[in-house]
Amino acid sequence: MKYYIIAGEASGDLHGANLMKEIFKEDENANIRFWGGDLMNAVGGELVSHYKERAFMGFVEVILNLRKIFGFIKFCKEDILKFNPDVIIFIDNSGFNLRVAKWAKEEGFKTSYYISPQVWASRASRVEAIKRDVDSMYVILPFEKPFYEKYDYEVTFVGHPLIDGIAGRDQVDEKSFREQYQLGNKEIIALLPGSRKQEIKKMLATMLQMVDKFPNYQFVVAGAPSQTEEFYQSFLSEKNVKFINNKTYDLLSVAKAALVTSGTATLETALFKVPQVVCYKGSWLSYQIAKRIITLQYISLVNLIMDKEVVTELIQNDFTVANLEQELQKILDETHREKLFLDYFELEKKLGGKGASAKTAKSIVNSLI
Template identity: 35%
Template sequence: MASNSIVIIAGEASGDVLGAGLMRALLAHNPNLKFEGVGGPAMLELGFHSLVPMERLAVMGLVEVLGRLPELLALRRRLRKRYIASPPLAMIGIDAPDFNLNLETHLKRVGVPTVHYVSPSVWAWREERVFTVAKACHHVLALLPFEVPYYSKHQIPATFVGHRLADELPGQWTQEKARNQLNLAIDKPVLALLPGSRAMEVKQLAEEFILAALALQQRHPQLQVVLAAANEARYQQLQILLQEMGGDIHLALEQTRAVLAAADAVLVASGTATLETMLFAKPMLVCYRLSGLSYRLFKRKLQVPYVSLPNLLAGTGVVEELLQDQISVAKLVDKVQNLLFDPSIREQQQQAFHAMHDMLAQNADEQAAKVVAQVIAEQTGKELKDV
């Protein structure tokens, strides 16, 4: 492998966004850098060479992983063999800790500088992973400010870099512009449905999201509903569901930001989409559901009272969360109706969202790139601009 090649492994859409931002910042330090590994469309646009489609790593749930385990293990062995035989300048694992930390450990042992971008949620569940993190990487790039003291307690180098989405959202988006782009009426309320970017998330949540939206349209005939498909695979999955269920719901492919900008309220799966919703200052109801066994295993190890990023950042229940069996069409209808039409609930959430937005806006791409350059210099003696 070329001496100016950096390996990045991103396992889902949010990692692709972070990876692309980091690539741009690193290329500003040295435009001759090369990148390969596993990434998505945003990274590919910048010249990234992905050895497999990123979708192959996008698995959620402890039980759900088992069906894909042979494939995932084979891919990890392939990557490990490739990069031990021809070491890169550095490896950056973005999230996907169950996949990346093992690979980082093996590469670190042979002298490759390793950075883990997006702290594993050791503060939330599976606390024992902190020792795996210590073995795996030279530095952790944390998106959330409360994570760094935890790592410091365990003598693990970590830096709060903020979140790049907080640096760019909402950007130039306005509600009027977004509604025009989506062919929605300017003067009628809009509900956005974001059931997730993974196949299993959509399978677990989309049907009830759609049924609740249709029920709300029965109560409020002026209500417009937009369903966001994160990628082509989810679009096909959701299109089949809409054909079966009927109703007047607009399906938007790869236009999540336009959907959020257009919305008055959002029904959203727990994950990075809750952060994007928060940064657009849109009132939201968060849902989270796994298979029964996966959820029981997850709940036993959970050490925090919340699952959504807005609540974790605030340290309190700013937004309401419905988990597992708490999710029902009737509850979704009542709670989303309040988000759409109760000004006090809307304003309370939005005030908290603005404060958290300010906290996360740290010029994350450049902060992360500086740490990567620092780790490379410390571990190899090479300045990034000179490789």
């Protein structure tokens, strides 16, 4: 069978790679063509476009790059027609994927969506378009299934793929890890400033203000695979901070606490049972627009899934040096940490068991037989 997969961003590349591995197990003759990244490319198939070419963040940047984005969409449609797949699989990346899905359905292609667009966060009216354009939706957050049921749309909850990714990794020997990266003996505070240049620039400068305020800890920046080490070094030259590229899971496994830019990383940090402060600051205009269309009480996945404030969120004007110092001090306090650990264990239970990618792949392949 022929599969056309469209993923964007580092997280989409990760989940796409795991899904592809499972598709190849279910269909050893699978012919996969995809939009993704290095992880998907390492699995096999044929890469059409790397997500780095389409990394536009925030309302303003998207508007400024509309011509380029529509050019990618046009090319994608043409490429799908040439390949003529048995199924198109969309992974998150709603701004791009929902436009292609509408066209694909009109052209008569079978459509599946793995990792739902965040229609529960804003513009719920998009559910009607999803019902029309997506044959099968596979969701990874427990509250998404009842959300879609309100709109009379049956979806499949498969559990969260991060459970598999974290459970299946090799355990890190902390002594060797510290020696390899010259981390010394101080307890580690991990800094996860995001994966896109714009957000890293906005987040990392404030995060680094904590270094001098907590001299008894070793701060380590987790580099994203989408950026070069040279890019990060411009922020780190005058600070006693270590930089480790593309080893976020290893770093979290030995960290005492973390400062994390809102996104998938907040959930990853929680699954490693690392106390965290969630941070986010966008451009003034993007924030004003988002504030008017996003209907959620929280922005971190941890708090959304638990439906209460488990981790502190410092958003926009609240993301200040003074607030960050205060909240970091809290998560280093043992009493606060004990309560947080209990909530983290409850969170993991809510996410379901292992096998999200395998369940999704099996269902998609079986639907083609």
